[in-house]
Every structure is written in C-alpha cells, then in structure tokens.
Amino acid sequence: MKKAVVYLNQFFGQIGGEEVADHPPEIREEKVGAAMLYDQLLDGEVTHTVICGDNYMGSNKDKAIDTILDFLEDVEFDIFFAGPAFQAGRYGIACGEIGKAVKEKFNVPVISSMNIENPGVEIFKKDIYIFPGGHSAAKMKNDVTKMVEFGNKILNNEELLPAEEEGYYKRGIRHQYFLKDKTPAAERAVEMLLKKINGEDFESELPIPELDRVDIAPAVEDLSDAKIALVTSGGIVPVDNPDKIQSASATRWGKYDISGMEKLGNREDGAFKTIHAGYDPAAADADPNVVVPVDAMRAYEKEGKIGKLHNYFYSTVGTGTTQGEAARMGREIAQDLKEAEVQAVILTST
Amino acid sequence: MVKEIERAGFPVVQMANLIPVAKTVGSNRIVPTISIPYPLGDPSTSKEEQWKLRYHRVGVALDALTSDIDDQTVFDVEI
Numbered sequence: 001m002k003k004a005v006v007y008l009n010q011f012f013g014q015i016g017g018e019e020v021a022d023h024p025p026e027i028r029e030e031k032v033g034a035a036m037l038y039d040q041l042l043d044g045e046v047t048h049t050v051i052c053g054d055n056y057m058g059s060n061k062d063k064a065i066d067t068i069l070d071f072l073e074d075v076e077f078d079i080f081f082a083g084p085a086f087q088a089g090r091y092g093i094a095c096g097e098i099g100k101a102v103k104e105k106f107n108v109p110v111i112s113s114m115n116i117e118n119p120g121v122e123i124f125k126k127d128i129y130i131f132p133g134g135h136s137a138a139k140m141k142n143d144v145t146k147m148v149e150f151g152n153k154i155l156n157n158e159e160l161l162p163a164e165e166e167g168y169y170k171r172g173i174r175h176q177y178f179l180k181d182k183t184p185a186a187e188r189a190v191e192m193l194l195k196k197i198n199g200e201d202f203e204s205e206l207p208i209p210e211l212d213r214v215d216i217a218p219a220v221e222d223l224s225d226a227k228i229a230l231v232t233s234g235g236i237v238p239v240d241n242p243d244k245i246q247s248a249s250a251t252r253w254g255k256y257d258i259s260g261m262e263k264l265g266n267r268e269d270g271a272f273k274t275i276h277a278g279y280d281p282a283a284a285d286a287d288p289n290v291v292v293p294v295d296a297m298r299a300y301e302k303e304g305k306i307g308k309l310h311n312y313f314y315s316t317v318g319t320g321t322t323q324g325e326a327a328r329m330g331r332e333i334a335q336d337l338k339e340a341e342v343q344a345v346i347l348t349s350t
Numbered sequence: 351m352v353k354e355i356e357r358a359g360f361p362v363v364q365m366a367n368l369i370p371v372a373k374t375v376g377s378n379r380i381v382p383t384i385s386i387p388y389p390l391g392d393p394s395t396s397k398e399e400q401w402k403l404r405y406h407r408v409g410v411a412l413d414a415l416t417s418d419i420d421d422q423t424v425f426d427v428e429i
Contacts, residue, residue, distance in 0.1 A: 021387075058368055059385045090386065093368060119371045214353045216378045217361040219418045228412070233351065234389070283388035289404065290391035296401075296408040305412060316351075330354030337360060344415045345362040346408070347352050349372070350386050 002044030002155045005075060006035040007068075007082040007098050009091045012137075013051030018280040021090075023053030025064050027071040034140060038081055041148040043155055048075055050098075054090035055279070057097060065101045077108060079151050084113035084133045084143035085120060087320050090278075092120025099128040109154045113143040117322050125169040132169065135320075222307075226343040229310035231333060233318030233326075234291040234350035235276030236284065239267055245317055247277035253316035253329045255336065258309070263295035264288040278319030279350055291348055310342050318349055352377045363414040365389060365407065369424060379414045380424045381407060403429050 010016055010023045014033045031039050032049040039046040050068055057064045080102045082095035092114045099110040113133035114121050121130055129150065133143040150166055162177075163170040188205070195202040220226050237245060243254035256272075258264070265271025267285040274284040274291065289295045297309045314333050318326070337345065353376050355362045363379040366372040367389060372380045383389030390407060391400030406429050414425045 018387075055386050089371065090368070093371060119368075119374060123370055123374050211376075212353070213376050214356045214378070216419055216421075217356050217359055220361055220415045223412060223416050226415075228415070231351070231355070279387040281387070283391075283393045286393060287391065287400075290388045290393075290400070293390050293404050293408045296390075296405045299405060300409065300412060305409075318351075326351050327354050330351035331358070333351065334355045334358035334360065337355070338358065342360070345355055345360050346411050346415075347355070347362055347364050348383070348389055349364060349366045349368075350389060 002042075002078045003076055004038065004042055004044055004046045004079045004081060004151070005048045005050060005072065005077045006031075006038050006046055007050045007052070007080070007095060008032065008034055009085075009088075009094060010051065010053040011091075013049065015051060015053070018278075019282075021053045021055035021280060022059075023051070024056050024060075025050065025052040025067045025071070027051075027068070027075075034084075034144065037141065037144050038148055041145060041152075043152045044078065047077065052094065052098070054088070054094055057094040058090050061097060065098060068098055069101060069105055072102065072106065077106075079155060080106075080108055080110045081147055081151065082110065082112040082128075084131075084140065084147065085115075085118055086113075086133055086137060086139065086143070087115040087117050087135045088278075089119050089319070092118035093123065096120040096124030096128065096130075100124060103128055109151065111147045111151050113147050117320075121169055126171045126173070129168045129171075131167060220344045224304050225307045227308045227310050227341060228297065228306050229337055229340070229342045229345050230292050230294065230297065230313040231345055231347040232292050232313065232315050232349070233321075234284065234315070234348060235274045235317040236264070236272055236288045236292045236313075236315050237275055239270055239273050241275055245275060245315070247275045247317060247319075249320040249322070249325075250317040250329075251321075251325050253314060253333060255312040255314045255333075257312055258294055259311040261294060262298055264292055276317050276319060276350060278317075284350075291350060293346075293348070297346075310337075310340060312340070361415050363411045363425075365411055373422060373424075376422075378419065378422050379411075379417070380422070381411045381414055382424065382427055383407065 085092035110128040267273035390404040
C-alpha cells in the first residue's frame, strides 16, 4: 500500500484561526481535517498529517522546515500533498516552502493546489506540481480531487503528459518527447514561419516567460529636504473605517490625515485600528504604529534626517486582493503622491 | 502597488516579512520586518524594545531610499 503525508496550516489542521497562526510545526500519526478527504480518494493511505501555523512558517522558515524534515526522517512515504491553499498567500508560500524542501530531501513527488492569484504559484510552480485551485475552501473537494487524481497516476506509474494536459501550472521544465503524428521539427518551424508572415496566430514551442520588471527609481539625493509618505497594505484605518475599505479582496483605498500627530492613536483611544482579515488584529489594534510607523518617522523628522513626513498616510487591505486591483490602487495612490509633491515612499506590508 | 508607485517614478522601499513574495512581485528596495501581524514591534517585548526595533528598521528603510542600487536589494537590519 502506497503511503502519503499531508501538510495543512493551523486552520485546516483544526488547531484554530489567526490567533494561533504562530503555532509551531507538529506531526500526527493520523488523518486530521482535510487529510481524511485525501485518504478517501487516494490509491493508498494517508498515514501522517503535518500541521504548522502560517505565521510561524513565514517568520521562522528555516526552523520550521528543519523541524518538519526531522519529523519525516523516520516516516515512510511515497508522496506528499500540501494544501490546497486557495487564495491564501501565506498558506501558499508555506506549502511551497515545505513542498520544495521535502522534494529535495526525500525525492518524492509533491503536489499542491493554489488559486492563480496566490503568490505561491509564481514562486514555487517550478519546484513542485501546483494545480490551479479555487478562491476559498468552498472548492476543497474539487481541488483535492484534482491533486489526488494526478497523485494516483504517479503512484500507479501511468504515463504523465505535459503540464497543459495534466492541468498543473507549467513548471518551465523541458522534456524531450515525440509527437504522436511524428511531424518533424523542420516542418513545424516552416509552418510557424508561414503563419507569422501571414500575420496569423502561432504557438511557439519555446515560450519565453515574460517578467514585468520596473526600472529602479533613482535614489533620493537629499533626504533632509525630502517629503516622505507612508503607504500600507495592512488595513490601518480610522476606527469608523470612513472609506468602507473591505477586510479582504479590497477594491478601495483611503488616505488619512496625520498632521500634528506624534504617533497613531490606537483602537481604545478611538483613533486607528486594522480591518485586515488576514492576520490577528490584536497587536495592530493595540499599537497601529507597528504597521504604519508614524512615531519613528516623526523622530527622524525631528532629527532632520528627513525633510517632512507627508500629512497623509495611504491604506488598503492586501489579503485576497487581486494583482489587477492592487496595481490600479497603486497607480491611483501614485497620482495622489505626485500632486502632493512627495519624493519617496515607505510601503509596509503585512 | 510597490511596482506601480515605482513605475510612476518614486523611489519606494517595501518593508515586508515575506521577502520571497516581495522579490517575486518585483520590489527593488526591500527591508525585512519581524512578522505579519506586527511588522515593526513584537508585543511580547517591552515598549522600549519595540521602539528600538522600529526606529532602527525605519532608519534602514530611509537609508535604502538614498542608496543607488543596480539590482533588487534586501537591506540588512541589525535588530
């Protein structure tokens, strides 16, 4: 009987929500939560579940990975599943980090699933198999089914097809293989060339990944004369959230007046709080300066290290927010910064 | 957001905990923070320690804005 290990975060491992996202790694010789679903579908058995808090993995990556690899040292397994992580960014990164490490150390197939918007896809698709997944846990069954069906093919030594046909994100790995119809390369190249000359669409056999990189903006010459602005994706807003910025999948941003403030007041003072649904708000509500460091900027303003802190800070929520919306909000904020004659920006993300 | 702000011509430094994400997205100036829920001050430490850490890392971020770089750079922090 083939054996599998499943990696889950604190939530899907049934430890709890954001308040226990710092949960250190543990391994259980049983099927916890979603691991049961894997077990039902797998041509084999899930013997162990590894559970780790997303923040723990984010902030103590090396320690978390070492601990989990140590756990697995004495476990026999043929395949490793991580997730599905849906659109949860930290969970996606965690699945990718541990998946990559497990694959490197134990050389077993590693399969995960993430929504296309999950940053884990771009980072780890070349390291492990990642299947496109839904936005949220409503797609659990669907996403796990896709992962396990592919896992079963591997375990049963079936022929594996290229990424497009199997359905996982392209890893950018080239395999030599022979086309069923045996059309030689020369003919295919000439066909492509003719299509190109005729202005028709053609599909290259050697796609070059496109990277959208931005030119590095020149450094600030004289900081002591510069106006600096703070921007955050950490969801810090006045306690009444006047712009009704969404707690997740935000499409709105706000700018808030801090002129004359030595620091950001907290929730208890009726001043600022976080509305971000992707992390435990306790610390940011108690002291919003840990996310938007107005107090530290004021100190540097007083010392003369910077010319001036811009009278407004800008805020939105970065969890579940699509890249398209984030880019639009970024452009809108940049426009406002231009009008305010700001010279440089510190952006804090959570 | 960082990219669009930089595309508009502003030098911008991203203070982030998940460095791999900041790198992949294409931030050019990056300063690490200590966690996701409290990037610049661990509530289990004293107010003074939190302040020291925040003051230090914001200072590194400001210095990053004045640094000429040729490539994506993660700036070192001491505390």
